[in-house]
Amino acid sequence: GNSVTQMEGPVTLSEEAFLTINCTYTATGYPSLFWYVQYPGEGLQLLLKATKADDKGSNKGFEATYRKETTSFHLEKGSVQVSDSAVYFCALSESTGFQKLVFGTGTRLLVSP
Amino acid sequence: EAQVTQNPRYLITVTGKKLTVTCSQNMNHEYMSWYRQDPGLGLRQIYYSMNVEVTDKGDVPEGYKVSRKEKRNFPLILESPSPNQTSLYFCASSPQWPSGSPYEQYFGPGTRLTVT
Numbered sequence: 122g123n124s125v126t127q128m129e130g131p132v133t134l135s136e137e138a139f140l141t142i143n144c145t146y147t148a149t150g151y152p153s154l155f156w157y158v159q160y161p162g163e164g165l166q167l168l169l170k171a172t173k174a175d176d177k178g179s180n181k182g183f184e185a186t187y188r189k190e191t192t193s194f195h196l197e198k199g200s201v202q203v204s205d206s207a208v209y210f211c212a213l214s215e216s217t218g219f220q221k222l223v224f225g226t227g228t229r230l231l232v233s234p
Numbered sequence: 235e236a237q238v239t240q241n242p243r244y245l246i247t248v249t250g251k252k253l254t255v256t257c258s259q260n261m262n263h264e265y266m267s268w269y270r271q272d273p274g275l276g277l278r279q280i281y282y283s284m285n286v287e288v289t290d291k292g293d294v295p296e297g298y299k300v301s302r303k304e305k306r307n308f309p310l311i312l313e314s315p316s317p318n319q320t321s322l323y324f325c326a327s328s329p330q331w332p333s334g335s336p337y338e339q340y341f342g343p344g345t346r347l348t349v350t
Contacts, residue, residue: 125276157341164238164324164341165277210276221267221292222339224276 123148127225142196144211152213154194159208238342257325264330266308270321315349
């Protein structure tokens with residue numbers, strides 16, 4: 122079945138450091154890929170998405186590129202802020218028009234001043 | 235304001251005492267879903283609904299029931315809760331997904347349930 126694998130956390134960085142959170146997936150067909158973010162005490166919210174190979178999703182300084190050849194969708198940001206501290210989930214949605222999301226286990230990011 | 239609301243936000247109960255967690259959305263979305271979030275496991279889908287009176291099992295439906303009598307509401311029912319259902323629960327909704335055009339899912343704030 123479809124699955125998503127994320128790097129273990131927590132990831133601890135100083136403010137203004139470069140961020141990479143790795144995400145790889147296994148899927149049949151052509152899934153859409155997402156990054157969701159969960160701030161403390163809140164529900165998940167969509168950060169960015171990509172719907173086909175080589176698409177780049179971007180939002181709030183974060184970006185991720187859909188790499189079909191390596192089945193990856195790594196999240197990057199050039200300069201993190203304390204306010205980016207949260208849990209980040211990589212997810213895929215099957216290509217059949219059926220809206221089920223398959224999530225990775227989440228990666229906690231802690232940014233210190 | 236477009237939102238998904240859940241109640242209660244926190245609940246402590248005892249084994250076997252029936253409970254209902256409500257979920258409501260004000261965006262006229264067709265699709266609604268329940269997930270549970272557990273450490274090291276991410277989010278797993280419990281049940282989903284494609285529209286009124288249309289529901290189906292997700293990956294971990296055992297011990298749960300749902301109903302969809304109105305488009306805006308999708309309650310999660312635990313008929314006889316057990317300690318292994320202690321978890322953080324999220325409701326989500328989205329418009330119907332036409333082929334090739336995925337929509338964002340909107341999540342509620344979560345319900346933290348403890349079953350002793």
